[in-house]
Amino acid sequence: MSGNRVPPRAQRLPPEERERRIVAGAIAYFAEHGLDAQLRDLAQHLGVTHPLLYRYFATKEALIERVYEEFYATRWQGVWDALLGDADLPLEERLTRFYAAYLDALEDGPWLRIFAFSGLGNQRASQHYMASIRARVIQPVAAALERRPLDGAARPGPVAVELAWALHGELCFGPICHRLLGLPQKRLSEDDIRRQVVAWLDGWPPAPH
Amino acid sequence: MSGNRVPPRAQRLPPEERERRIVAGAIAYFAEHGLDAQLRDLAQHLGVTHPLLYRYFATKEALIERVYEEFYATRWQGVWDALLGDADLPLEERLTRFYAAYLDALEDGPWLRIFAFSGLGNQRASQHYMASIRARVIQPVAAALERRPLDGAARPGPVAVELAWALHGELCFGPICHRLLGLPQKRLSEDDIRRQVVAWLDGWPPAPH
DNA sequence: GTGACTATTTACCGCTTGGTCACAAAGCGC
DNA sequence: GCGCTTTGTGACCAAGCGGTAAATAGTCAC
Numbered sequence: 001m002s003g004n005r006v007p008p009r010a011q012r013l014p015p016e017e018r019e020r021r022i023v024a025g026a027i028a029y030f031a032e033h034g035l036d037a038q039l040r041d042l043a044q045h046l047g048v049t050h051p052l053l054y055r056y057f058a059t060k061e062a063l064i065e066r067v068y069e070e071f072y073a074t075r076w077q078g079v080w081d082a083l084l085g086d087a088d089l090p091l092e093e094r095l096t097r098f099y100a101a102y103l104d105a106l107e108d109g110p111w112l113r114i115f116a117f118s119g120l121g122n123q124r125a126s127q128h129y130m131a132s133i134r135a136r137v138i139q140p141v142a143a144a145l146e147r148r149p150l151d152g153a154a155r156p157g158p159v160a161v162e163l164a165w166a167l168h169g170e171l172c173f174g175p176i177c178h179r180l181l182g183l184p185q186k187r188l189s190e191d192d193i194r195r196q197v198v199a200w201l202d203g204w205p206p207a208p209h
Numbered sequence: 210m211s212g213n214r215v216p217p218r219a220q221r222l223p224p225e226e227r228e229r230r231i232v233a234g235a236i237a238y239f240a241e242h243g244l245d246a247q248l249r250d251l252a253q254h255l256g257v258t259h260p261l262l263y264r265y266f267a268t269k270e271a272l273i274e275r276v277y278e279e280f281y282a283t284r285w286q287g288v289w290d291a292l293l294g295d296a297d298l299p300l301e302e303r304l305t306r307f308y309a310a311y312l313d314a315l316e317d318g319p320w321l322r323i324f325a326f327s328g329l330g331n332q333r334a335s336q337h338y339m340a341s342i343r344a345r346v347i348q349p350v351a352a353a354l355e356r357r358p359l360d361g362a363a364r365p366g367p368v369a370v371e372l373a374w375a376l377h378g379e380l381c382f383g384p385i386c387h388r389l390l391g392l393p394q395k396r397l398s399e400d401d402i403r404r405q406v407v408a409w410l411d412g413w414p415p416a417p418h
Numbered sequence: 419g420t421g422a423c424t425a426t427t428t429a430c431c432g433c434t435t436g437g438t439c440a441c442a443a444a445g446c447g448c
Numbered sequence: 449g450c451g452c453t454t455t456g457t458g459a460c461c462a463a464g465c466g467g468t469a470a471a472t473a474g475t476c477a478c
Contacts, residue, residue: 012444012455034329036245038435049457060436113329116389120243120325123391130392166379166405173378180325182332183339195415196375203408221425221474247465258427269466
């Protein structure tokens, strides 16, 4: 009967450090339990009481907004743009390397789940993100498929765009089912990805009907 | 200043009819607002007060359970099994017809959103459903790809299964983004589907490396 | 009409939630 | 030690939630 443990008072931290921890914890916690999760639970998870959160974020919504900001700031890796646009590499190589990295990010980060929760709630946030997918993945891939440099002026034709979406969906579907629904999907190796990319490239140009 | 309208008392209905309406309303409402939506709101949507729901369902969970039951009972169309297994039709034709019908169901029904909400909450329900997708779509398609009848004994090889998942993901990704995230994805026509199916069939057998 | 039955509602309980505020306590200059 | 500032907390509020029970009002048999 050693005195019943009362939770110790949280260590006093400089504001920047505390804020960093809150944001990091919120990302992980919301990714797991959804954006409707309780601030008290999140605070306990952080070893802190919930009023402290209100010292750093005026409302729960402001905290979630901050999570979104972090999402847009860190989600996309700048090198991917260069990789996809690198005309010196054969398209097969570009696509294989890009999707290997992209699928890794999908599988490992908390972002896919946050994205899903936000998309099911209000659709504005997810539309914003998907628009950037179109601009940074689909359009470059479609343009490369047409053997054209991605030029602001000439946009890729609808058939190439449709094909680019097909490849994207084909490759992302597995990780999505895995992370969102807990399905025992096998993780694609770089060889798997290359195989699908090659098969996909074989479909171009589309056979005349 | 015509007397402030007080909501009229709900019309008295025979229990079966009322129950039907509650279930139908719950499906639509939960699909829209998620399974965490409030019973009071659902009841108001039905033109009824929320204690009435408790005459028909002991708890909120019981109501949701009923929604799931309806899901499993009506989601899958029996004819699809026959269509996918119909050895008299060329595989191209079977796949095109099946996915045309399946994607229509994905786009039009409330089920995709309910499925997503349930999957994000607890993953058991969605795993149950995805297991049936594997048994009723992926495995038959993979077996057909190997020109084998779908026999209980011989299961299709992993490469064929992986390809079948790829086609499934490729075709379902668009509707999923559309219904879940509100993306302005174009609806695939039967011709679009056929084109993707043909390109996909061209990838078999896989080129030796 | 009268009474019995039951579908529906009003009023309520206990609990949880986002949010507030006064106060405790840690650090720091002196 | 003694204040002063600032991080962190206990206690609280109001609103909203799932759920309950007693009261109300349609409906039907007679």
